[in-house]
Amino acid sequence: MPWASSQTLDRIKHAFRKITIDTQPNFVCLNVEDTQEITNILKHLKDIEDFRYFIDFHVIDFPKEKDRFLGQYILVNPYTFERLAVKVWFKSNKLPTAKEIFPGAKWAEREAYDMFGVEFEGHEDVKRMFMWEDYKYFPLRKDFPLGGIPEQKLPSLTEVLEGNTFPPSHDYDIMHTYVPNMKDIEKTEKSRITKKGQLVLNWGPLHPGTHGTMWFLFDLEGEHIIQTDVILGQLHRGMEKIAENLHYFQFLPYTDRMDYLSAVCNELSYVQAVEKLANIEVPLKARYIRTMFAELQRINSHLLWLGTGALDLGALTVFLYAFREREKIMDIIEGNAGFRLTSAFLRIGGVHYDLAKGTLEVAKYFVKDFYSKLKEYHGLLTRNRIWLKRTKDVGVITQEDVYQYGLTGPVARGSGVAYDIRKIDPYAAYDLVDFDIPVGDIGDVYDRYLVRMEEMYQSARIVEQCIEALEKMPENEPYVNKKHPAVIPPKEYVFNDLEDMVKSFRIVVHGENIPKGEVYSSGENPRGELGFYIYSIGKSSPYRLRIRSCSFYNLSVFPKVIYKHTISDAVALLGSIDPVVGETDR
Amino acid sequence: MASSINGNGFITTTVDELLSWGRRNALWPVTIGLACCAIEMMHAAASRFDIDRLGMIFRASPRQADVLIVAGTVVNKVAPMLKLIWDQMPEPKWCISMGGCASAGGPFPTYSTLQGVDRIIPVDVYIPGCPPTPQGLIYGLLELQRKIREKKVTRYEKAFEEFKKDLSPELLSGIGV
Numbered sequence: 026m027p028w029a030s031s032q033t034l035d036r037i038k039h040a041f042r043k044i045t046i047d048t049q050p051n052f053v054c055l056n057v058e059d060t061q062e063i064t065n066i067l068k069h070l071k072d073i074e075d076f077r078y079f080i081d082f083h084v085i086d087f088p089k090e091k092d093r094f095l096g097q098y099i100l101v102n103p104y105t106f107e108r109l110a111v112k113v114w115f116k117s118n119k120l121p122t123a124k125e126i127f128p129g130a131k132w133a134e135r136e137a138y139d140m141f142g143v144e145f146e147g148h149e150d151v152k153r154m155f156m157w158e159d160y161k162y163f164p165l166r167k168d169f170p171l172g173g174i175p176e177q178k179l180p181s182l183t184e185v186l187e188g189n190t191f192p193p194s195h196d197y198d199i200m201h202t203y204v205p206n207m208k209d210i211e212k213t214e215k216s217r218i219t220k221k222g223q224l225v226l227n228w229g230p231l232h233p234g235t236h237g238t239m240w241f242l243f244d245l246e247g248e249h250i251i252q253t254d255v256i257l258g259q260l261h262r263g264m265e266k267i268a269e270n271l272h273y274f275q276f277l278p279y280t281d282r283m284d285y286l287s288a289v290c291n292e293l294s295y296v297q298a299v300e301k302l303a304n305i306e307v308p309l310k311a312r313y314i315r316t317m318f319a320e321l322q323r324i325n326s327h328l329l330w331l332g333t334g335a336l337d338l339g340a341l342t343v344f345l346y347a348f349r350e351r352e353k354i355m356d357i358i359e360g361n362a363g364f365r366l367t368s369a370f371l372r373i374g375g376v377h378y379d380l381a382k383g384t385l386e387v388a389k390y391f392v393k394d395f396y397s398k399l400k401e402y403h404g405l406l407t408r409n410r411i412w413l414k415r416t417k418d419v420g421v422i423t424q425e426d427v428y429q430y431g432l433t434g435p436v437a438r439g440s441g442v443a444y445d446i447r448k449i450d451p452y453a454a455y456d457l458v459d460f461d462i463p464v465g466d467i468g469d470v471y472d473r474y475l476v477r478m479e480e481m482y483q484s485a486r487i488v489e490q491c492i493e494a495l496e497k498m499p500e501n502e503p504y505v506n507k508k509h510p511a512v513i514p515p516k517e518y519v520f521n522d523l524e525d526m527v528k529s530f531r532i533v534v535h536g537e538n539i540p541k542g543e544v545y546s547s548g549e550n551p552r553g554e555l556g557f558y559i560y561s562i563g564k565s566s567p568y569r570l571r572i573r574s575c576s577f578y579n580l581s582v583f584p585k586v587i588y589k590h591t592i593s594d595a596v597a598l599l600g601s602i603d604p605v606v607g608e609t610d611r
Numbered sequence: 612m613a614s615s616i617n618g619n620g621f622i623t624t625t626v627d628e629l630l631s632w633g634r635r636n637a638l639w640p641v642t643i644g645l646a647c648c649a650i651e652m653m654h655a656a657a658s659r660f661d662i663d664r665l666g667m668i669f670r671a672s673p674r675q676a677d678v679l680i681v682a683g684t685v686v687n688k689v690a691p692m693l694k695l696i697w698d699q700m701p702e703p704k705w706c707i708s709m710g711g712c713a714s715a716g717g718p719f720p721t722y723s724t725l726q727g728v729d730r731i732i733p734v735d736v737y738i739p740g741c742p743p744t745p746q747g748l749i750y751g752l753l754e755l756q757r758k759i760r761e762k763k764v765t766r767y768e769k770a771f772e773e774f775k776k777d778l779s780p781e782l783l784s785g786i787g788v
C-alpha cells in the first residue's frame with residue numbers, strides 16, 4: 026500500500042504547524058510534539074483527511090529518553106489507500122485516550138497498559154488485558170527479563186509422585202514465575218464486571234465453542250445479552266518479547282505458532298517486513314512458490330473455519346468433509362516443508378527448499394478435485410434452511426464498524442469494504458496472477474460465509490495460475506537470493522560450498538545486522554491484515570517488533586454486535602469472526 | 612485379556628484385569644484445546660485418523676471423561692483453570708501431555724508460560740513434538756493403554772481401593788488380588 030503522498034502530508038503540515046514529518050522508504054510518520062494536541066490531530070485526520078480506518082496502536086519503550094514511552098497509531102485512508110503513522114510521546118506516562126475517535130483503540134490501549142504500564146486519560150476501563158489483576162510487572166518494558174522473575178518453588182509432580190530418578194527425568198529449574206491461583210482469577214473476573222443484567226453467564230475459557238481459550242462473560246436480561254466482557258490472555262506467550270531477544274531469522278518459526286491455522290501466510294508477512302527493511306530481492310520462483318503455498322494455506326484455514334463453524338451450529342458432516350480436504354493440503358505442505366502444521370517453509374530471501382518432485386502434479390490434481398468438493402459444501406449449507414435461519418441477518422457488522430474498530434479480512438469484506446492487501450499492496454506474486462475480491466453487502470454471518478466460500482474458489486484459481494507459471498520455469502531457477510549478506514544459504518549449498526558454509530555459520534551464530542530504520546508491512550492473512558512493525562537500531566535483532574493481529578481487532582467488535590442478541594447468535598457470530606487465540610493473545 | 616477360556620465358554624480372569632481391560636479400552640478424553648497442538652488433536656479425531664476406532668470419544672464435560680489431553684501451551688493464567696478441570700474429572704483418570712509446550716514449556720521460556728504442565732498435574736504420558744502428528748498422539752494413547760495394563764493400580768485410583776474394601780477378604784484372596 027502506498028504511504029501518504031507528499032500532497033497529503035503538505036496539507037496536514039499546513040493545518041498543524043507543530044508537527045514534523047519523517048519519510049522513510051517503507052514508513053511515513055507524523056511526529057506530534059505536543060501530547061495534548063494528539064486528539065485534535067487524530068480527529069482532523071479522521072474527519073478531514075479521511076484517514077478513518079484504524080489499523081493499529083502500540084507503544085515503544087525507550088528507557089533512556091526523557092519521556093520514555095512512544096505511542097504510535099497507524100491509520101489508513103480507505104478511499105485512496107494511503108497509510109500513515111502518527112507518533113506521540115507520553116507525558117509522564119499519560120496520553121489522552123483515542124477510544125472516542127476510534128473505538129478500536131480501546132483494546133489496544135488496554136494492551137498497552139498491560140504491557141508497558143502507561144495510562145490513558147479518559148479511558149475508564151484500563152485493566153489488565155492479558156495478564157491477571159495484581160500481576161506486578163509490565164513485561165514489555167525493556168528492563169523486564171524475557172524469562173520473568175522466578176519467585177515460586179514449583180517441582181514437577183511426576184518427580185514428587187514417582188520419586189527422583191538418576192539421572193533426572195528432565196532438566197528443569199525448580200523456581201518458577203508466579204502462577205496465579207483461583208483467587209487471582211476470580212479477582213480478574215470481578216474487576217471486569219459491573220453487573221448489568223439479571224444473570225452472568227460464563228462462556229469459556231475452556232469451552233469447545235470458543236475456538237480455543239477465550240473467556241466471555243455475558244450479562245443476560247432474559248435471553249438477551251446486554252453486556253459482554255471478553256477476558257483474553259489464556260494463551261499469551263510473550264511473542265513480542267521473544268522477538269526482541271532473537272535474531273531476525275530465529276523468529277520465523279514463532280510466527281507459525283501465532284495463527285497456527287495459517288502458518289505460511291504468517292511467515293510470508295514476516296519475511297516480507299524483514300526483506301523490506303534489509304532491502305532483499307526475492308527471486309521470481311520463490312515468489313510464485315510463496316504465493317502458491319500461501320493460497321493453499323488460505324484454503325486450509327478457511328476449511329477449518331467451515332468445519333468448526335458448521336459444527337458449532339450443529340452440522341457435524343461438514344466438519345468431517347472439510348477435514349478430509351485439509352489432510353490433502355497438509356500432505357502437500359508436509360511433502361515440501363517436512364512439517365504438517367507449523368511448517369517454517371519460508372526463509373528470509375526465498376524459501377527453504379526447492380519444490381519437491383511431484384508437488385505440481387499433486388497440487389494440480391488437488392485443485393481440479395477441489396472445485397467439485399466446493400460444490401459439495403455449497404450443496405450442504407448454502408441453501409440449507411437451518412443454516413439460513415441461523416446465519417441470515419445475524420451479527421450484522423456495518424461499514425462504519427469496520428473502519429472504526431479496524432476490522433480486516435473476510436469480516437471487513439463481508440460488510441462491503443473491499444480492503445485486501447493482496448490487491449492494494451501486492452506482495453509475493455500477487456501482482457502477476459488474476460483473481461477477484463468477493464465482497465458481501467449486508468455484513469451478516471451469512472455474507473461472511475459466502476465471502477469465505479468464494480475466497481476459497483479464488484485461492485484455487487491463484488494456485489492454478491502459480492502451477493502454470495512454475496511449470497514453465499527451468500528446473501534450476503534459484504529459489505532463494507543467497508547472494509544477499511543477510512540470507513542464510515540453503516542446506517544443499519552449505520554442505521557443498523565452503524563459502525556458503527562459513528556464511529551460514531556466521532549468520533546462525535552471530536546473526537546479521539539489519540540496517541537502521543522502521544518498517545510497517547502487512548500481508549493478507551485468512552483472517553485479515555497481519556502486520557509487522559519493526560524498529561531496527563542496526564542490530565541483528567529488532568529493538569521492537571509489534572505484531573498487528575487481525576483476530577485481536579476483529580474480536581473487539583464482538584461486544585458491540587452481540588448487544589441485545591441471544592446466546593445462540595453469539596456462537597454463530599464468533600464462528601463467523603473466526604479468531605485464533607494464538608494470535609489474539611500472542 | 613490375560614485369561615483362559617475353558618470348554619464351557621467361561622472366561623476366568625482377575626477383577627484387576629477386568630477393570631483395567633474396561634478402562635484402557637474406553638478412554639474418553641476431554642475436549643480441551645489450548646493451542647496449536649489442539650489442531651492436530653482435532654485431526655486425530657477427524658476423517659483420516661478417526662480415533663473413535665480405538666474407543667476414544669471426545670467428551671465436552673470433564674465429569675464424563677477420564678483422560679485429559681493437554682494439547683497446547685499452558686500459560687500461567689490458564690493453569691488454575693486447567694487444574695480445576697482436572698480436579699473435576701472422576702477417578703480413575705490419566706493425563707497426557709501433548710507437545711513440547713505442555714511437557715516443558717517448549718519454545719516459550721517466557722514470563723507468562725508454565726514450564727511444563729507436570730508442575731500442576733501429574734502426567735502419565737509425554738508426547739514430544741511441536742506439534743506431534745496425529746500418529747504421534749495415537750501412539751501416545753496406545754502407550755497409555757499399555758501403562759494402564761501394566762501398572763494396574765495407580766496411586767490416584769481411590770475408587771479401586773474403595774471397591775476392594777467392599778469385597779470380603781476370602782473373595783479377595785480367592786481371586787488373587
Ligand code: SF4
Nearest residue numbers: 647710711712741742
Ligand atoms: S508444542 Fe508446538 S505446536 Fe504444540 S502448542 Fe506448543 S508451540 Fe504449539
